[in-house]
Amino acid sequence: MISSSHLWIDDGDALMTREKQGETLYAGFDFYNCDMHFTEKQKALRQEVRDFIECDVLPKINPYWEKAEFPWEIARKMVDLPIIGGPLQDHGAAGLDLVEMGLVMYELGKGDGSISTFYGVHSGLAMGSIGLLGDEEQKARWLPPMVKLEKIGAFALTEPEVGSNAAQVKTRARKEGDGFILNGAKRWIGNASIADILIIWARDEETKDFGGYVIENPSDTDGVGINDIWGKIGKRAVLNADITLRDVYVPAANKLAYVNRFSDMARVLGLGRYGVAWEAAGVAAGAFELALKYAKEREQFGKPIAGFQLIQQKLVDMATEVTLMQTLCLQLSHLINTGLLTAGTVSLAKYNNARKARYVTQLARECLGGNGILIDNHIARLMLDAEIIYTYEGTNEVNLLLVGRELTGLNAFV
Numbered sequence: 495m496i497s498s499s500h501l502w503i504d505d506g507d508a509l510m511t512r513e514k515q516g517e518t519l520y521a522g523f524d525f526y527n528c529d530m531h532f533t534e535k536q537k538a539l540r541q542e543v544r545d546f547i548e549c550d551v552l553p554k555i556n557p558y559w560e561k562a563e564f565p566w567e568i569a570r571k572m573v574d575l576p577i578i579g580g581p582l583q584d585h586g587a588a589g590l591d592l593v594e595m596g597l598v599m600y601e602l603g604k605g606d607g608s609i610s611t612f613y614g615v616h617s618g619l620a621m622g623s624i625g626l627l628g629d630e631e632q633k634a635r636w637l638p639p640m641v642k643l644e645k646i647g648a649f650a651l652t653e654p655e656v657g658s659n660a661a662q663v664k665t666r667a668r669k670e671g672d673g674f675i676l677n678g679a680k681r682w683i684g685n686a687s688i689a690d691i692l693i694i695w696a697r698d699e700e701t702k703d704f705g706g707y708v709i710e711n712p713s714d715t716d717g718v719g720i721n722d723i724w725g726k727i728g729k730r731a732v733l734n735a736d737i738t739l740r741d742v743y744v745p746a747a748n749k750l751a752y753v754n755r756f757s758d759m760a761r762v763l764g765l766g767r768y769g770v771a772w773e774a775a776g777v778a779a780g781a782f783e784l785a786l787k788y789a790k791e792r793e794q795f796g797k798p799i800a801g802f803q804l805i806q807q808k809l810v811d812m813a814t815e816v817t818l819m820q821t822l823c824l825q826l827s828h829l830i831n832t833g834l835l836t837a838g839t840v841s842l843a844k845y846n847n848a849r850k851a852r853y854v855t856q857l858a859r860e861c862l863g864g865n866g867i868l869i870d871n872h873i874a875r876l877m878l879d880a881e882i883i884y885t886y887e888g889t890n891e892v893n894l895l896l897v898g899r900e901l902t903g904l905n906a907f908v
């Protein structure tokens with residue numbers, strides 16, 4: 495293992511020492527001074543998330559990641575951060591502006607992909623669906639305990655046979671009495687095995703309308719089977735599950751009020767993609783900062799490896815890509831704030847940043863030589879988490895095709 499001086503942090507002792515010395519653990523790479531665009535309030539929130547990552551996540555996450563175990567002790571502490579519910583305004587939700595939301599995802603991604611996904615699924619996809627598509631009664635019922643993390647949310651769209659072609663889900667809802675009967679299967683559902691509020695996306699058997707059906711306490715609901723998926727190579731500390739639904743009863747009051755079409759729900763996915771573009775930039779920045787620090791301190795052939803041209807090429811490539819991702823995210827936040835965000839513009843950012851996060855984390859891992867493959871040194875974990883970002887919130891191929899469709903007016907999906 496390399497010494498603590500190479501990295502943000504290796505263990506609690508290193509953290510204590512640095513805190514005493516008043517050192518900043520994060521380098522906060524910002525070559526183009528994007529910071530000049532952020533308000534003091536936005537920067538203060540970012541600092542809170544950084545502190546959480548440095549004190550509560552980095553010293554503890556690696557054993558959970560290695561064992562593929564969900565880190566409740568870390569996740570529970572997120573309730574102390576004013577970030578749950580993201581941009582939602584009422585019922586105790588954080589009411590973040592969209593730049594704040596992006597900065598939160600950037601910092602969480604920089605720290606750990608499992609934690610950022612737990613947050614993204616609970617706060618973004620699940621709470622976001624209820625906040626954007628539920629009526630007042632539904633919001634008042636579910637959001638307050640979700641804000642306090644007393645109830646955990648999950649969002650179940652993908653199915654074993656239907657992934658990218660998500661509008662064609664096969665799960666069916668049948669009207670029966672004062673409710674609905676659900677039948678079908680879901681796959682890859684984050685937080686499912688710990689969820690209290692599970693949103694199932696299905697089509698009405700008769701009308702073919704698209705709808706969101708909330709199953710409360712799914713683990714104790716007749717007809718619901720939830721089995722965690724083992725053997726993931728990335729984001730190992732957040733669990734994803736297969737779900738089966740056999741004649742599951744959902745009361746009519748649990749059908750989200752304001753969704754009839756796939757495009758209604760796609761608003762939630764659009765916001766999710768915005769967050770994931772920032773998350774990918776954070777993952778890349780985290781790996782780059784670690785590699786830069788290591789390269790300046792690690793000596794071979796009598797000098798720091800950062801002094802070799804081949805290492806500088808990797809460092810400059812990484813710095814370039816991270817800077818482009820940061821500036822892209824910044825402009826994306828202006829588009830979303832001014833209502834100019836389109837499916838194509840958000841997909842372009844997700845497409846670019848997920849691809850580049852993969853590239854940057856691999857270069858960073860190379861700079862550490864053998865030490866780069868140890869999860870103790872964080873980069874290997876970030877590198878494998880980047881693999882998941884490449885695939886979820888729309889695979890990179892799907893995001894590419896969404897951009898292509900907006901540019902050309904031609905649909906190349908089918």
Ligand SMILES: Cc1cc2nc3c(=O)[nH]c(=O)nc-3n(C[C@H](O)[C@H](O)[C@H](O)COP(=O)(O)OP(=O)(O)OC[C@H]3O[C@@H](n4cnc5c(N)ncnc54)[C@H](O)[C@@H]3O)c2cc1C
Nearest residue numbers: 649650651652657658682683684882886887889891892907
């Ligand atoms: C760790 C993880 C967490 C996830 N969390 C959730 C979650 O919480 N909730 C949820 O609902 N889903 C979740 N997903 C599912 C994720 O959104 C899907 O994996 C994704 O949409 C792709 O679906 P698929 O895996 O079935 O791949 P497929 O759709 O089968 O795609 C396989 C390959 O074919 C390509 N492809 C498909 N169609 C086309 C086309 N028209 N043109 C060109 N190429 C194409 C894809 O890009 C991909 O490369 C998660 C996935 C992972 C891996």
